Amino acid sequence: MHELTKRSFTKIKIVFGIVYTYMAIATATIVFFQVIRSVEFFQRAQINRARVRFIPAYRSVIYDRTLRKEIAYNVKSLSLVVIPALLPGGTNRDIVIERLAKLLNTSVSNLNATIEEQSLDRFAPIIIASDIDAKTMVRFAEHQDLYPGVFMENIPRRYYPLAEKAAHLIGYTGVISKTEYQQLKNDPEYYAGAIVGKMGIEKQYDKQLRGKKGIMNRVVDAKGQLIREEIAEEPQHAQPVVLTIDARLQAMAYDILAGKNGAVVVSKPYTGEVLALVSSASFDPNVFSDRYSREEFYIIRDNENKPFLNRAIQGIYPPSSTFKLITAVALLSHGIDVNRTVYCRGSMLIGKRVFNCWSVHGTENFYDGIANSCDVYFYTMGMEVGRDKILAYARDFGINEKTGIDLPGEGKGLIPEEAWFRQRYNRPWSLGDTANISIGQGDLLITPIGLNKMTAAIANKGTVYRPFLLKAIIDDVTKETVWENKPQVLRKVILPESSFDILQRAMYRVTTEGTARWVQYATPYPIAGKTGTGEAGKEKETHAIFTAFAPYGSTNPEDYIVVTVVVEHGGGGSAVAAPIAVKLIDYYFREIYPLNPNQFKR
Secondary structure, eight states: OHHHHHHHHHHHHHHHHHHHHHHHHHHHHHHIIIIITHHHHHHHHHHHHEEEEEEOOOOOOEEOTTSSOEEEEEEOOEEEEEOGGGSOOHHHHHHHHHHHHHHHTOOHHHHHHHHHHHOSSTTSOEEEESSOOHHHHHHHHHTGGGSTTEEEEEOOEEEOTTGGGGHHHHOOEEEOOHHHHHHHTTSTTOOTTOEEEOSHHHHHTHHHHSOBOEEEEEEEOTTSOEEEEEEEEOOBOOOOEEESOOHHHHHHHHHHHTTSOEEEEEEOTTTOBEEEEEEESOOOTHHHHSOOOHHHHHHHHTOTTOTTOOHHHHOOBOOGGGGHHHHHHHHHHTTOOTTOOEEEOSEEEETTEEEEOSSOOEEEOHHHHHHTTOHHHHHHHHHHHOHHHHHHHHHHTTTTSOOOOSSTTOOOOBOOOHHHHHHHHSSOOOHHHHHHHHTTOTTOBBOHHHHHHHHHHHHTTSEEEOOBOEEEEEOTTTOOEEEEOOOOEEEEOOOOHHHHHHHHHHHHHHTTTSTTTTHHHHOSSOOEEEEEEEOOOTTSOOEEEEEEEESTTOSOGGGOEEEEEEETTOOOIIIIIHHHHHHHHHHIIIIISOOOGGGSOO
């Protein structure tokens, strides 16, 4: 009996041991999942419910130099955004996109392309419509449950009151691209869905203009509907910036040039400040601050007039007769007697080739040669002074370099260096080639901003300034300057001041006795300039070029402005480009910077 009891007790202990073991395992499992991993599960649940949302700051207001004209500012825009991660899956997603397309009167393919193109982060909101009207807003709000993953937000939108008149100068903004995001993602201010500058000042100074982003915590339910949201960190807008541009002159320059392909650059030679920079054909940058379709973008991009090309800094043209100013500098440095004459019969023989002049000028001295733009005079004198000296001064004026203007994508001119020339033509340089470059033909190329800088250096008697557009950053309340851009001297062209006086006097004779003698009757303000007619191919009309400074004879360097005009396939510089420059100069000194024309000796 005792043995039986002992055996039964052993069995009971085994049973209880098994039970306790299972209970311990169960308890440990419960503790593990309910306590130890509860934090992880909670975090996962939160990830599915809560996301950090970046709030874009209002970009800086951009003023013109007077502080009276805003040339870029922000407007509130009620927008619809999609968060891809919160869209339903499968066919339900397609249904939501179809509903959106119908609501916004757009195509499903356009919406899908937008989402695909901007989906750098599945939880980053993608703007699919800006400035939605009241009717659309009400329809969406009343049936928001039909659009899971879609939200209505007030997002600042950029507005450009000068529109196409300053498109290449100011640029525009847009959603950060995949390439841009890869380049900038290490900067915390750039994130998927961020708005960035795409062209012009907006791109050049994006970091100064964008401000500091804010942070919003947003919680949604399983259907992607908003439960609550709270701002964790307010965005901080950037301080306003002031450009060197005068909005009135900018608008007038565009209006005069409109309808023609070309460029206008107006600057202050004594500082390098750019007063107007216009490129035509153009486009309205406001199109891109709204949500645009790919078709709209392609229409602008593929236009045969190339409206995206900033001709003022990217257009490259033969300088034609304006380069005779460089040759003239070489002649003066060589000690040429300005009264020495050359007889122009309308052509001259160089080697076995006849080099023509555009007219028969007869006896020409230095002043006549520039005033009448006599090719024969410059053929003769250019060959005497030689290729090397002419091209050396072309380098001194920086024709083959970028000017350094604070805009992205600047091009540069070309000087036919000997090694380059031999490689291209497989022959040595000849006297005929020297004759060609002496009048600005051949392989010489220059940008309108480069030609403007060259003319400014002549007006400055050799001092070459870097052209610039950002003038200052100011306090948004007091409008006091907190940072100011300083003029930067790039180099000094070595030539006696008396030689620059001679050259300027010759340029003044262009507008009083020479190829643009009509100018003296068109404005009371004395102008020193140079016309040019650039070759553009055998079957194409020539480019019309005119570059000038005014008022000639002023003793105050602050008075001067330089105006450069290029009209593609416009014809003659005197007939087409010069009238544009003269109108701008006359307007500037009458309305913007009033001067009494009687104070200048004519």
